[in-house]
Amino acid sequence: MKKALAIVAIVALAVPVFAQSGGTIKIGGTWPLGDITGKQGSMAAQQAVDEINAAGGILGRQLELIVVDDELKADKGAAAVEKLVTVDKVDVLMGGMASGVALGQIPAMKKYGKIVLATGAASYKVEEALGSDANWYFHLHPWDYNQGASYAQGWDEIQQKYSAVKIKKIFLAYEEGAFGKASWDATKTLFGAGGRYVVDGASFKSAALGGGDYGSMLEVAKEFKPDLFLWAGYDADALPMLEQAKAMRFTPKIYLGAPPGWPVGFGTSKLSENVMLYGMWAPSINEVSATSKKFYDGFVKKYKTEPATYFAPLSYSAVYIYADAVKLAGTTETQAVIKALEATKYASPLGQTISFTASNIIKHQGIKNQKILQWQNGRMEVIWPFESMTAKPVYPFPKWK
Amino acid sequence: MANKRNATLVVVLIIVAVAAILVWRPTVLINGIQAAGLYASIAIPMGLILGIVHIVNLAHGEFMMVAAYVTYMLCIATGIDPFLAMLPVALVTAVFGFVVYKLTIKQALKSPELNQLILTFGIGISLTQVANLIFTSQTRKISFDYVSASVDIGDLSFGVFKFVYIVIAVLMVVGLRLFLTRTTTGKAALAVGQNPRGAAIVGIDVDKTYGFVFALASALLGMMGAVFITTSSIFPAVGSPFTMKSFCLIAMAGIGNIPGILGASILLGVSENFLKAFRATRGWADIVFFVLIITVILGRSIKGKKA
Numbered sequence: 001m002k003k004a005l006a007i008v009a010i011v012a013l014a015v016p017v018f019a020q021s022g023g024t025i026k027i028g029g030t031w032p033l034g035d036i037t038g039k040q041g042s043m044a045a046q047q048a049v050d051e052i053n054a055a056g057g058i059l060g061r062q063l064e065l066i067v068v069d070d071e072l073k074a075d076k077g078a079a080a081v082e083k084l085v086t087v088d089k090v091d092v093l094m095g096g097m098a099s100g101v102a103l104g105q106i107p108a109m110k111k112y113g114k115i116v117l118a119t120g121a122a123s124y125k126v127e128e129a130l131g132s133d134a135n136w137y138f139h140l141h142p143w144d145y146n147q148g149a150s151y152a153q154g155w156d157e158i159q160q161k162y163s164a165v166k167i168k169k170i171f172l173a174y175e176e177g178a179f180g181k182a183s184w185d186a187t188k189t190l191f192g193a194g195g196r197y198v199v200d201g202a203s204f205k206s207a208a209l210g211g212g213d214y215g216s217m218l219e220v221a222k223e224f225k226p227d228l229f230l231w232a233g234y235d236a237d238a239l240p241m242l243e244q245a246k247a248m249r250f251t252p253k254i255y256l257g258a259p260p261g262w263p264v265g266f267g268t269s270k271l272s273e274n275v276m277l278y279g280m281w282a283p284s285i286n287e288v289s290a291t292s293k294k295f296y297d298g299f300v301k302k303y304k305t306e307p308a309t310y311f312a313p314l315s316y317s318a319v320y321i322y323a324d325a326v327k328l329a330g331t332t333e334t335q336a337v338i339k340a341l342e343a344t345k346y347a348s349p350l351g352q353t354i355s356f357t358a359s360n361i362i363k364h365q366g367i368k369n370q371k372i373l374q375w376q377n378g379r380m381e382v383i384w385p386f387e388s389m390t391a392k393p394v395y396p397f398p399k400w401k
Numbered sequence: 402m403a404n405k406r407n408a409t410l411v412v413v414l415i416i417v418a419v420a421a422i423l424v425w426r427p428t429v430l431i432n433g434i435q436a437a438g439l440y441a442s443i444a445i446p447m448g449l450i451l452g453i454v455h456i457v458n459l460a461h462g463e464f465m466m467v468a469a470y471v472t473y474m475l476c477i478a479t480g481i482d483p484f485l486a487m488l489p490v491a492l493v494t495a496v497f498g499f500v501v502y503k504l505t506i507k508q509a510l511k512s513p514e515l516n517q518l519i520l521t522f523g524i525g526i527s528l529t530q531v532a533n534l535i536f537t538s539q540t541r542k543i544s545f546d547y548v549s550a551s552v553d554i555g556d557l558s559f560g561v562f563k564f565v566y567i568v569i570a571v572l573m574v575v576g577l578r579l580f581l582t583r584t585t586t587g588k589a590a591l592a593v594g595q596n597p598r599g600a601a602i603v604g605i606d607v608d609k610t611y612g613f614v615f616a617l618a619s620a621l622l623g624m625m626g627a628v629f630i631t632t633s634s635i636f637p638a639v640g641s642p643f644t645m646k647s648f649c650l651i652a653m654a655g656i657g658n659i660p661g662i663l664g665a666s667i668l669l670g671v672s673e674n675f676l677k678a679f680r681a682t683r684g685w686a687d688i689v690f691f692v693l694i695i696t697v698i699l700g701r702s703i704k705g706k707k708a
Contacts, residue, residue: 034533034538035538036537036538036539039537176684203683203684205686205687207634207639208540208636208638209642210641210642210643210646212632212633212634213432213435213436215428215431215432215435215559215560215674216428216429216432216677216678216683217677217683219428220680234540235540235634236540236542236633236634236636236639237634238540238542238634239542239544239634240542240632240633240634243548243560243632244549246549246551247548247549247550247551247558247559247561248551248558248559249551249553261539263539263540263541263542263634264539264540264541265541266542269542270544271544308539
């Protein structure tokens with residue numbers, strides 16, 4: 001009798017475990033967890049999973065997010081894909097940030113052919129490595145050439161709408177690494193070709209890599225007298241560069257930054273006022289997007305901190321896009337879900353509807369436009385595209401007092 | 402006589418070069434000296450430890466990072482200026498340095514040098530990771546109006562605040578010289594640095610002296626970390642690049658030569674900014690750093706062989 005009871009007890013305990021592991025839809029995520037963008041990306045994905053599960057899950061099944069840290073290293077990223085597919089047996093892969101890591105992951109991704117919803121990897125080299133056959137790859141983040149084209153379009157439209165804004169001379173200050181050099185090449189090609197704009201530039205060593213002295217670069221920029229001064233570096237450069245620009249009385253008509261993120265409390269500094277930036281999301285989008293507000297409120301409630309970069313809403317979107325596709329397909333079977341993903345029309349927290357269309361090589365490119373924003377009264381306001389606009393641009397950048 | 406003539410020639414050449422740079426592009430000298438001050442004031446505490454304790458502290462930059470975060474938190478919590486925070490932060494980092502010395506470095510003093518390097522390297526990585534866990538990788542910076550203080554001379558406008566670093570470096574050199582030559586503790590430290598066994602024979606407590614020097618260097622670095630946050634953003638890896646730069650400046654100056662660190666820093670800072678003044682050589686600043694080190698060390702070795 002005792003034996004029988006013991007067997008019944010073991011079975012009773014084991015059944016829910018089996019039912020749970022067999023029943024969940026597994027999402028495998030790789031992000032660099034030591035970096036705030038990756039960490040918050042994984043947190044936002046977990047938030048989306050929890051929200052969907054609280055609403056009853058998908059097809060009566062719960063979602064389960066398994067995250068592996070890629071440590072911003074290509075080999076770790078590749079190992080993470082292997083582990084998620086072969087050990088955890090996930091149904092879908094998502095996440096990512098750095099292009100270098102994505103390049104390392106692509107051979108493993110190709111080997112298994114799992115659906116991938118990529119939240120990072122902007123380099124065109126990643127697209128080249130994928131090739132045109134990778135129909136399982138859904139790229140949410142814009143490619144570098146998409147970003148450049150959208151900025152050019154943005155400035156054209158801004159100049160048309162606001163007659164006071166006139167841009168002829170563009171100066172790019174770029175950090176000495178690969179990111180900065182790619183930005184410089186893209187800027188020369190996009191704005192310098194055809195003689196419509198006069199483009200000049202100078203490099204600087206980013207504070208993130210032991211630099212932080214911008215004097216000689218700013219001297220060149222000041223001599224050039226640009227209408228638009230753009231710097232491509234890291235968040236560590238944001239305030240020290242402004243402080244040095246102020247000391248040198250350098251006041252371009254547009255002062256624009258394009259770092260991947262901004263320092264904690266940048267908006268509280270007086271120097272931030274009217275600085276423009278390229279980006280994809282800001283809390284001000286809550287005013288024009290209900291999904292953004294839902295995401296933002298949920299994130300702050302769950303984690304007691306604000307999303308610091310657009311990688312959080314992008315990762316949140318990735319989970320919802322996949323969940324909606326599984327719901328539409330009625331199964332997690334790869335080909336059925338790919339077909340459903342192709343029909344995606346997701347009103348994302350980024351203030352735009354995401355659907356997948358072809359880019360230069362791959363078939364499934366999500367977002368193609370970036371946004372032009374401006375710091376106004378401590379907030380990032382969207383000034384372009386006009387359909388997501390939260391404030392008018394303040395022009396020109398005021399003279400230093 | 403020949404040596405005196407050579408020295409005079411070098412001084413004249415330096416004066417001519419400085420005058421030429423001032424006329425051609427004064428910002429080369431201005432930015433160069435400002436950068437040199439920063440390099441020197443971070444490297445001097447490391448030079449003190451290396452000269453007396455004979456340990457290459459590969460966690461040097463991370464010690465400064467800790468000081469920078471302590472200052473940042475203090476300034477945010479109390480609203481005080483980093484210059485006022487210098488003293489309390491120096492006290493905190495002195496205690497921190499002393500504890501690190503007692504718990505770890507002291508245990509490895511008699512180990513092979515490679516073990517010591519691995520130990521301090523490990524301490525540095527641990528500090529960075531702990532800072533990453535507590536503060537995340539997102540950078541932090543407080544803006545201070547005085548950082549943008551500038552001077553206008555004709556069409557030339559330049560920031561003057563960063564000259565504070567060269568003042569700090571000079572104060573460190575003078576202060577340490579006075580301490581090491583005029584005080585009993587300083588003389589004892591100098592003796593321990595030159596010959597620890599001999600110093601022990603004459604009754605100097607070598608371990609106590611090492612602990613004191615480590616704490617003193619940490620305090621100086623703490624003060625420097627406090628000022629550092631006025632001009633720089635802080636993040637967990639902010640200190641790492643300064644460790645190697647400091648070590649190389651010490652190598653250029655010669656171990657134990659604290660005024661030499663200031664000289665090497667000025668040479669490096671001005672050379673870097675000289676190259677940055679030309680479009681074609683703008684990205685060569687890091688190369689000049691290594692070229693200078695190799696030249697100086699090679700020159701010294703050849704001179705030593707001849708002697």
